[in-house]
Amino acid sequence: NAxxxxxxxxxxxxxxxxxxxxxxxxxxxxxxxxxxQLPEEGLKFMVYLQKENIIDESGMPKERFSAEFPKxxxxxxxxxxxxxxxxxxxxxxxxxxxxxxGANVLTFGAGSRLTVL
Amino acid sequence: DAKTTQPxxxxxxxxxxxxxxxxxxTxxxxxxxxxxxQIHSQGPQYIIHGxxxxxxxxxxxxxxxxxxxxxxxxxxxxxxxDTAVYYCIVRANFGNEKLTFGTGTRxxxxx
Numbered sequence: 001n002a003x004x005x006x007x008x009x010x011x012x013x014x015x016x017x018x019x020x021x022x023x024x025x026x027x028x029x030x031x032x033x034x035x036x037q038l039p040e041e042g043l044k045f046m047v048y049l050q051k052e053n054i055i056d057e058s059g060m061p062k063e064r065f066s067a068e069f070p071k072x073x074x075x076x077x078x079x080x081x082x083x084x085x086x087x088x089x090x091x092x093x094x095x096x097x098x099x100x101x102g103a104n105v106l107t108f109g110a111g112s113r114l115t116v117l
Numbered sequence: 118d119a120k121t122t123q124p125x126x127x128x129x130x131x132x133x134x135x136x137x138x139x140x141x142x143t144x145x146x147x148x149x150x151x152x153x154x155q156i157h158s159q160g161p162q163y164i165i166h167g168x169x170x171x172x173x174x175x176x177x178x179x180x181x182x183x184x185x186x187x188x189x190x191x192x193x194x195x196x197x198x199d200t201a202v203y204y205c206i207v208r209a210n211f212g213n214e215k216l217t218f219g220t221g222t223r224x225x226x227x228x
Contacts, residue, residue: 004160031213043161043218056215091160098213105151106216108160 002027004094004109005074012115019079019086021112025094031055032075033093033106034067043091049075082116089113120144121205126223135192137222139205142186149210150181152190153218154201161204161218164190168210200226 005024013019025032034046048056049069060067064082069075079086090113093106122140129135141150152164165172165179167188172179178191192199204221208214 033215035218042220043155045215045217048213048215055213089158093161093216095213098211104213105163105166107163110160111158113158 004029004092004107006090006092006109006112008112009110010113010115012117013082014117015083016081019082019114019116021077021079021090021092021114022074023077023092023094023109024074025092026107029094029096029107031095031097031104032069033095034075034077035091035093035108037089037091037111039088046077079114082114084116087114087116120207120217121219123203123205123219123222125220126225128225128227129192129195130227131197132194135195135199135224135226137190137192137203137205137224138187139190140187141205141207144185144207145209147210148207150179150185150188151206151208151216152177152179153204153206153216155204155221156198156201164203195224195226197226197228200224 007022032049035043037043045059047060047067064080066078089111091111093108095104095106098104149166149168151166153161155161165177167179181188202221202223204218206216
C-alpha cells in the first residue's frame with residue numbers, strides 16, 4: 001500500500017518557466033490537499049481538491065498558480081512564469097472520504113522542492 | 118487566527134518521556150485535537166488525534182483535559198529520531214476540513 005507519491009522530488013526552473021508538480025494520493029483516497037513551505041517558515045495551506053472539483057482554494061495565490069485533480073491520473077499543481085519567491089517545498093496530502101461522525105487523517109507525501117534560479 | 122498555543126521550543130533527554138503541551142482554549146465541541154510532526158524537511162507525519170478521551174497508539178499518548186481547553190502529547194521514551202517540530206492542530210470533525218498548521222514546538226532530544 002504505497003503512500004502519497006509526489007514527483008519530481010526536486011525541480012529546478014529558471015525565472016519565467018513553468019513548474020508542474022504531481023501528486024498521486026494513497027489508494028482509496030479521494031481528497032487531495034496542497035501545502036507550501038517557504039525556507040525556514042511554516043506550512044501554509046494552498047488548495048483542497050476532490051476528483052474534478054476544487055473545494056477550497058483560499059490559500060492559492062491569485063495569479064500564476066493553478067491546481068487540478070482529474071478523474072484519471074494524479075493531482076497537478078502548476079506554477080506559471082515562476083519567480084525566485086516560488087522557491088519552496090510543496091507538500092501534498094490525501095485523505096479518504098469523510099465518515100459521518102469520524103475524523104479523517106491526512107497523510108502527507110515527501111514533498112517536491114522547487115528551486116527557481 | 119491561531120487556535121492553538123505551543124511553546125516554541127523544548128529539550129528532552131534521550132530515554133525520558135517528552136511531554137509537549139498545547140493550549141486550545143477556544144476549541145468547540147465538534148473539533149478534534151490532532152498532532153503531527155515534521156522531521157527536518159520531510160513531509161509532516163501524523164502522530165495521534167482525539168476528541169474527548171485520552172488516546173494511545175504505538176507512537177504516543179494524548180492526554181486531553183476534561184474541559185478540553187488543553188492537551189499534552191507524551192512520547193514515552195524519546196529517542197534522537199524524535200527530534201522534530203511538533204504541531205498541535207484543532208480541526209472540525211465533519212467533512213474533510215483542511216489542517217491549519219501553526220508554528221509548533223521544536224523538540225530537541227539531547228543525548
